[in-house]
Every structure is written in structure tokens, then in C-alpha cells.
Amino acid sequence: MTKRLGKQTVLFSRPVGILATSSVVGPKEGEGPLGSKFDVVLDDPMAGADSWEKAESALVKQSVQLCASKAGMETANFDYLIAGDLLNQSTGSIFGVRDTNVPYLGIFGACSAMGEGLSIGGMLIDGGFADNVLVSASSHFCSAEKQFRFPLEFGAQRPPTSSWTVTGAAAAALTSKVGGVSVLGCTTGKMVDMGVTDANNMGAAMAGAAADTIVAHFKDTGRSPHYYDAIITGDLGYIGSDLLLQMVDKAGYQITHNHKDCGIEIFDRDRQNTLAGGSGCACSGVTFAAHFYEEMKAGRLSKILFVPTGALMSPVSVQQGESIPGIAHAVIIENVGG
Amino acid sequence: MDISKSHYKKMVEKASPNSRLGANCAKAFVVGGLICAFGQVLNSLYMFWGANADQAGTYVAMSLIFLAVLLTGLGKYDDLATFAGAGSGVPITGFANAMAAPAIEFKKEGYIFGVGAKMFIIAGPVIVYGTLASMVVGVFYFFFGG
Amino acid sequence: MQYLWAFLVGGAICVIGQILIDKTKLTSARILVLFVVAGVILGGIGLYPRLAEFAGAGATVPLPGFGNLLAKGVKQEIDQVGAIGILTGGLKASAAGVMAAVALSFLASLIFEPKSK
Numbered sequence: 352m353t354k355r356l357g358k359q360t361v362l363f364s365r366p367v368g369i370l371a372t373s374s375v376v377g378p379k380e381g382e383g384p385l386g387s388k389f390d391v392v393l394d395d396p397m398a399g400a401d402s403w404e405k406a407e408s409a410l411v412k413q414s415v416q417l418c419a420s421k422a423g424m425e426t427a428n429f430d431y432l433i434a435g436d437l438l439n440q441s442t443g444s445i446f447g448v449r450d451t452n453v454p455y456l457g458i459f460g461a462c463s464a465m466g467e468g469l470s471i472g473g474m475l476i477d478g479g480f481a482d483n484v485l486v487s488a489s490s491h492f493c494s495a496e497k498q499f500r501f502p503l504e505f506g507a508q509r510p511p512t513s514s515w516t517v518t519g520a521a522a523a524a525l526t527s528k529v530g531g532v533s534v535l536g537c538t539t540g541k542m543v544d545m546g547v548t549d550a551n552n553m554g555a556a557m558a559g560a561a562a563d564t565i566v567a568h569f570k571d572t573g574r575s576p577h578y579y580d581a582i583i584t585g586d587l588g589y590i591g592s593d594l595l596l597q598m599v600d601k602a603g604y605q606i607t608h609n610h611k612d613c614g615i616e617i618f619d620r621d622r623q624n625t626l627a628g629g630s631g632c633a634c635s636g637v638t639f640a641a642h643f644y645e646e647m648k649a650g651r652l653s654k655i656l657f658v659p660t661g662a663l664m665s666p667v668s669v670q671q672g673e674s675i676p677g678i679a680h681a682v683i684i685e686n687v688g689g
Numbered sequence: 690m691d692i693s694k695s696h697y698k699k700m701v702e703k704a705s706p707n708s709r710l711g712a713n714c715a716k717a718f719v720v721g722g723l724i725c726a727f728g729q730v731l732n733s734l735y736m737f738w739g740a741n742a743d744q745a746g747t748y749v750a751m752s753l754i755f756l757a758v759l760l761t762g763l764g765k766y767d768d769l770a771t772f773a774g775a776g777s778g779v780p781i782t783g784f785a786n787a788m789a790a791p792a793i794e795f796k797k798e799g800y801i802f803g804v805g806a807k808m809f810i811i812a813g814p815v816i817v818y819g820t821l822a823s824m825v826v827g828v829f830y831f832f833f834g835g
Numbered sequence: 836m837q838y839l840w841a842f843l844v845g846g847a848i849c850v851i852g853q854i855l856i857d858k859t860k861l862t863s864a865r866i867l868v869l870f871v872v873a874g875v876i877l878g879g880i881g882l883y884p885r886l887a888e889f890a891g892a893g894a895t896v897p898l899p900g901f902g903n904l905l906a907k908g909v910k911q912e913i914d915q916v917g918a919i920g921i922l923t924g925g926l927k928a929s930a931a932g933v934m935a936a937v938a939l940s941f942l943a944s945l946i947f948e949p950k951s952k
Contacts, residue, residue, distance in 0.1 A: 402797040502794035506770020546694035708857040717853035718846035725845025728892030758939040762947035775852030792944040819871040823905035823925030826879030
């Protein structure tokens with residue numbers, strides 16, 4: 352167990368390269384601050400399909416194919432495909448990749464899917480079980496609303512604490528070849544339940560888990576926040592980020608100067624009326640793929656801790672009065688050069 | 690995290706912005722009031738055309754339900770509701786919207802388990818508890834009233 | 836004048852709903868149930884009809900008015916047919932509204948497609 356550090360962290364024996372990433376998003380995301388950076392911005396969130404669920408799968412299919420081709424590979428040549436989304440039984444991922452003929456590992460970590468996928472993919476490669484792994488994460492505003500909230504045409508005001516599910520799909524191709532932007536290890540999160548029962552305040556439900564994982568990472572590795580150029584949470588949004596900074600500060604670490612949140616980066620809340628910020632598996636996925644990964648490749652960032660966050664709930668669990676446990680998976684990503 | 694749930698609840702309340710109650714109420718008042726005033730105008734029209742008071746009331750409800758379903762189908766009713774909140778939710782138009790919205794949304798799951806079943810996901814409870822309450826009123830009226 | 840009263844009373848009932856939504860975190864689906872039941876009770880004890888007398892559509896168009904209609908219907912049925920009216924009155928009185936909403940919503944599902952936001 353020499354690769355294991357402390358209770359929750361593993362450091363790989365050698366860097367696992369991220370050969371390529373891809374991002375496919377809907378029109379609203381295209382109008383956001385990162386709009387010009389995405390690989391594909393669709394004009395129609397229906398993506399040519401005839402239902403929201405099929406549209407989400409179409410986004411997954413397109414992003415997976417695009418990522419493979421950007422990596423200079425055929426999709427079929429990957430050893431594993433790891434995918435996660437928010438729909439019941441992960442149908443968003445399943446029907447997006449069912450034709451790929453690649454060994455498939457479906458994951459559910461709510462909106463933390465990209466972090467969970469990169470962690471598992473990295474471990475598979477570092478363990479010598481695979482040379483190339485494709486990771487995918489997706490969400491769709493309309494399919495998520497339909498499943499978790501009310502029909503889209505039903506007139507219900509969104510409370511100011513609610514977030515806006517990102518329509519998009521992201522993929523990342525991991526490789527055993529050393530060089531460039533790479534995953535060096537990960538801190539796998541524990542479920543943290545802060546007792547939040549309000550499904551319209553996901554940021555608050557997830558902030559405790561994010562703080563727990565980030566603090567555990569520092570303790571396990573002995574690193575200080577200054578080790579990283581940026582500590583990037585998934586979709587805490589404005590409220591969750593505020594709570595995260597308070598809790599991490601209370602635990603004795605200062606990350607105010609280098610903390611960023613994908614849910615804050617992806618939309619302009621004043622212009623786009625996105626309230627507490629962006630959310631969904633695609634939120635951290637496409638923001639990492641289109642923005643932070645490219646910043647690292649260009650050398651503007653060299654070391655980041657990428658911490659996608661998820662709220663573990665279903666409409667049934669909320670209706671039965673269960674509180675919402677949060678989860679957050681930290682992934683160490685560095686540009687190792689070469 | 691060594692923070693108690695009750696303390697965390699306070700932190701969340703402090704960090705979470707409140708709804709803008711004053712502005713929301715003003716918008717709900719104006720839009721809700723206008724829908725009702727429009728209903729009153731329709732009522733006068735139907736009575737002018739010869740309906741009695743009960744008939745006119747029914748025609749007004751039909752007219753408003755028709756307009757609400759049409760706006761829902763055109764994808765405009767939820768925009769109105771984003772602005773007006775309870776102003777468009779509480780009038781009978783909100784009830785019609787609550788039936789038309791799932792009917793359209795769930796047509797992808799077919800006309801039986803989609804449209805037929807899901808039409809009542811929001812309006813069903815209104816009918817269930819409305820009619821149950823009317824039974825309770827009826828029992829009291831039968832034994833003690835009249 | 837009746838238009839002004841309809842506007843003021845109808846608006847005020849909606850404001851009560853808005854306060855409930857913003858202050859209690861009740862979803863609007865629950866508010867609808869609450870308002871109809873409140874209307875049935877207020878109709879049953881005879882208060883709501885008095886409000887409807889001077890506010891007109893201001894009282895009948897909001898959902899408590901629908902509840903009031905149920906209470907009125909159940910009383911009328913009991914007067915006409917006796918105890919069986921307890922069962923038939925409410926649904927009979929709401930039949931026109933519910934049937935119109937069912938028929939039009941079904942029609943809408945045939946014509947319209949879900950739209951993205």
C-alpha cells in the first residue's frame with residue numbers, strides 16, 4: 352500500500368497523462384463567459400433528438416467521439432469507458448455510449464462524476480490494468496428539471512438559492528504515456544451529511560463534503576494550499592463557495608486566494624439569471640475540459656486540485672424527508688511537461 | 690467537519706440570499722389582480738350576452754383555462770410565472786397550467802403513462818383534497834346545517 | 836368599481852400565496868392544494884360567498900374560489916337529493932372546470948412539443 356497516503360489519498364507511481372479533453376454544450380452555456388472555449392456549442396439543446404433524455408445521450412456520444420479523435424484514437428481502442436450522469440439508472444451515459452463496444456464502467460456520484468471518473472481511470476492506469484481510459488460526464492438542464500423538479504412549462508419561481516443545471520457533456524482521455532497535463536493522484540471523498548433537506552440549496556448540501564475532502568487532502572499529503580495555483584470546486588456556486596471558505600478557514604487552511612468554482616465561472620449570473628450558479632455533472636466537466644485544462648496546457652496554471660462536488664439525492668429521498676449527503680472527489684492535476 | 694448541524698443551519702441561512710419579498714409580492718399583486726379584473730370584464734361580457742350569474746362564472750373559468758393552456762403550449766406561461774410567482778399560480782389559470790405543462794412534457798412517454806397519468810402530478814392533489822374537503826363540509830352541512 | 840374590487844381582492848389573495856412561497860419554502864404545488872382546501876372551508880362556513888359578493892371575479896377566479904364552488908355544490912346537492920349529495924356534490928360542481936382542463940390539456944399535448952429553456 353505504498354501508493355496510499357493517509358486515510359483517503361493515493362499518489363500514483365507515475366503521472367497519468369490527460370491526452371485530450373472535449374466539451375459539447377447547449378446555447379445558454381455558449382452565451383456564458385466561457386462560450387468561445389467550448390469545442391461545440393449547439394444551437395438547439397434538443398440536439399436533433401426527440402426528447403431531452405435522448406438529447407443528453409446525443410451530447411455524450413458527440414463528446415466521447417470528439418475526445419477520442421482529439422486524442423488521435425478510435426473510440427474502440429480505449430480499454431475502459433467510465434461515464435456518469437444524473438438521470439435515473441444513468442441512462443444519459445448508457446444510451447450515449449452503447450455503440451462504442453468498449454468495456455464500460457457506469458458511475459454515479461451525482462455532479463462529482465468527472466472527479467470520480469478521473470480518479471478511477473487514473474487508478475486503473477496506474478495499477479497497470481489499462482493503457483487508455485475514456486471518462487465522460489454529462490447533464491442536461493431540461494432532463495434534470497423534468498426528473499428532479501417540475502415540468503418545464505409549469506410556472507414555478509426558482510428560489511434565489513437554486514442553481515442552474517448545465518446542459519453539456521465532457522470527456523477526457525487518460526493515457527499511460529507520461530507527459531503534459533497529468534493526473535498525479537486523488538483524494539476520494541467521504542459522504543458528508545450536514546443535515547440540509549432543501550433540494551433548492553445544493554451548494555449548501557455539498558459545501559461540507561468539499562471542505563472535508565480538501566482538508567483531508569492537506570492532512571494526508573502534508574501540503575499547504577499554496578502548493579496549488581488553483582483549488583477548483585465543481586458546482587458549489589456562490590452560496591456553497593461562501594460556506595466552503597468559512598469551513599476550510601475554520602479548519603486552519605486559507606484557500607480564499609486560489610479557490611475557484613466551476614458553477615461560478617460558467618455563467619454570468621446577472622446577465623443569465625442563473626441565481627446561485629451552474630450545477631450538474633457537466634458543470635465541472637465542461638469547465639475543466641474547455642477552460643482549466645487548456646489553461647494548464649498553455650502553462651498559465653501548472654498545479655491544480657480539481658474537486659468536483661455532488662449532492663446525493665433523488666426526488667424520492669427528498670420527498671421522504673431524507674437529508675442530502677454531499678460528496679467531493681479531489682483530483683491532483685499538474686503539468687509535468689515533456 | 691466538526692460543525693454541528695444546527696450551527697451549520699445558521700451558517701446556511703446567513704449565506705443564502707432571501708427572496709425579494711416586497712418586489713415579488715408587488716408583482717404577484719399586479720399580475721394576479723389583472724387576471725381577476727380581466728375575469729370580471731369577461732363576466733360582464735357574458736352576462737351582457739345573456740348568461741345568468743352561474744353560467745357566466747363557468748364561462749369565465751373556461752375562458753381563462755383556455756388562455757392558460759394556450760400560453761402553456763406556446764411556452765409562455767412559465768415566463769409569466771417567473772415574473773409573477775403566485776400572481777399567475779393562484780388564479781384558476783395556474784391550475785390549468787399545472788395540468789397542461791406535464792401533459793406536454795411527458796408526451797414522450799406515450800399517451801397512457803405519459804400524458805394520461807402525468808397530467809395529474811400537480812393538479813391531482815388539488816382535486817383529491819378539494820373534493821375530500823367538500824365531503825367534510827357536506828357531512829357537517831347534512832347533520833348540522835341547512 | 837366592480838373591476839377595481841376584483842383587481843384589489845384578487846391581487847391580495849395572490850400576495851398571500853406569494854408570502855407563503857417565499858417565507859415557508861412550500862412549493863407552489865402545495866400552495867395550490869392549501870388554497871383550494873381553504874376555499875372549501877371558508878365556503879362551507881359561509882364566509883367566502885360574502886367575499887365573492889362584492890369582489891366578484893376577484894374571489895372566484897383565484898383557487899380558493901374553486902374550493903368555494905365545491906362547498907357550494909355539495910350544499911346544493913344535499914338540499915336537492917339528501918345525504919347522497921355529500922358524495923356527488925363536490926365532483927359535480929368541479930366537473931366543468933376539471934373537464935375543460937383535461938380536454939384542453941390533452942389537446943395541447945397533441946399539438947405542442949416541450950420547449951427548451
